[in-house]
Amino acid sequence: MSLVEISEVVKTFAARQRGAEPVQALKGVSLSVDEGETVAVIGESGSGKSTLGKAALRLLDVDSGTITVAGDEIGALDAKRLRAKRADMQVVFQEPFESLNPRLAIGSIIAEPLQIHRPDLSTTEIRSQVVQMLDKVGLPESSATRLPGELSGGQQQRVGIARAVITRPRFLVLDEPTSSLDLSIRAQVLALLAELQEESRMAYLFVSHDMHTVEWISDRIAVMYLGEIVETAPTRQLFDAPGHEYTRTLLSARLSADPRERHAYKAFSGDTTVRQASTA
Numbered sequence: 001m002s003l004v005e006i007s008e009v010v011k012t013f014a015a016r017q018r019g020a021e022p023v024q025a026l027k028g029v030s031l032s033v034d035e036g037e038t039v040a041v042i043g044e045s046g047s048g049k050s051t052l053g054k055a056a057l058r059l060l061d062v063d064s065g066t067i068t069v070a071g072d073e074i075g076a077l078d079a080k081r082l083r084a085k086r087a088d089m090q091v092v093f094q095e096p097f098e099s100l101n102p103r104l105a106i107g108s109i110i111a112e113p114l115q116i117h118r119p120d121l122s123t124t125e126i127r128s129q130v131v132q133m134l135d136k137v138g139l140p141e142s143s144a145t146r147l148p149g150e151l152s153g154g155q156q157q158r159v160g161i162a163r164a165v166i167t168r169p170r171f172l173v174l175d176e177p178t179s180s181l182d183l184s185i186r187a188q189v190l191a192l193l194a195e196l197q198e199e200s201r202m203a204y205l206f207v208s209h210d211m212h213t214v215e216w217i218s219d220r221i222a223v224m225y226l227g228e229i230v231e232t233a234p235t236r237q238l239f240d241a242p243g244h245e246y247t248r249t250l251l252s253a254r255l256s257a258d259p260r261e262r263h264a265y266k267a268f269s270g271d272t273t274v275r276q277a278s279t280a
């Protein structure tokens with residue numbers, strides 16, 4: 001059994017506008033992630049990638065299906081056990097600044113998960129772990145007293161990563177963690193994520209629309225289209241010999257979430273469901 005087992009997950013959202021149809025964001029999605037493995041989820045905007053990432057951590061409840069993380073079916077946990085389980089499964093979002101409290105010093109932000117999950121630790125122990133963590137993510141110790149707004153985007157994302165891994169989770173969801181960063185900084189942050197994974201054997205579910213990023217970081221790739229996984233394959237195999245026609249379109253278009261580039265999909269002529277959707 002894999003560290004993370006997602007099985008037949010269905011999630012429907014009520015329509016955002018009155019009178020519109022509900023959105024079936026996940027239509028029976030199954031996916032597994034092993035210890036030490038990075039599985040990327042790719043697909044165009046609105047295909048359900050973020051919903052899958054959130055469901056995998058029970059940041060939202062699903063309609064049906066099961067998600068097991070390190071032996072616990074997270075949908076079945078009561079509030080107290082779910083809270084404890086959060087030490088084991090964490091998330092890094094796309095916009096570091098939006099996910100950091102602008103009024104808290106960096107040291108306090110990174111310490112917070114430890115204060116919640118490790119009440120046995122003394123203030124001195126927590127402080128020492130925060131200092132070690134700053135070093136590990138490549139930030140100077142002096143940044144502990146700074147506010148998020150005083151750091152660059154890349155440094156802010158290092159803080160987001162430090163906060164996510166300080167409780168030594170076994171499973172990390174990374175939702176476009178480098179999309180808001182400049183290319184050179186992006187490479188550094190990806191290298192940091194790879195290094196952390198190598199040390200701790202964390203399982204990564206890596207949501208992205210950037211083919212270059214996923215080619216570099218992932219072991220396997222799941223391709224999502226309109227709430228379904230249409231193909232899962234080892235990264236090299238997916239790039240060299242994509243099995244599904246939609247994947248081929250994604251690769252040739254070097255998918256962008258930018259709607260102005262959506263016209264690329266008009267060229268797609270895959271199976272009926274996909275063709276109908278791409279021209280809708």
Ligand SMILES: Nc1ncnc2c1ncn2[C@@H]1O[C@H](COP(=O)(O)OP(=O)(O)OP(=O)(O)O)[C@@H](O)[C@H]1O
Binds near residue numbers: 014024044
């Ligand atoms: N809270 C919500 N209420 C209603 N609809 C939602 C909600 N969250 C997501 N959706 C819809 O569910 C579908 C999947 O959204 P999701 O954000 O998972 O896609 P995505 O592939 O991550 O897209 P992006 O790359 O733009 O982040 C979309 O049609 C979206 O509009």
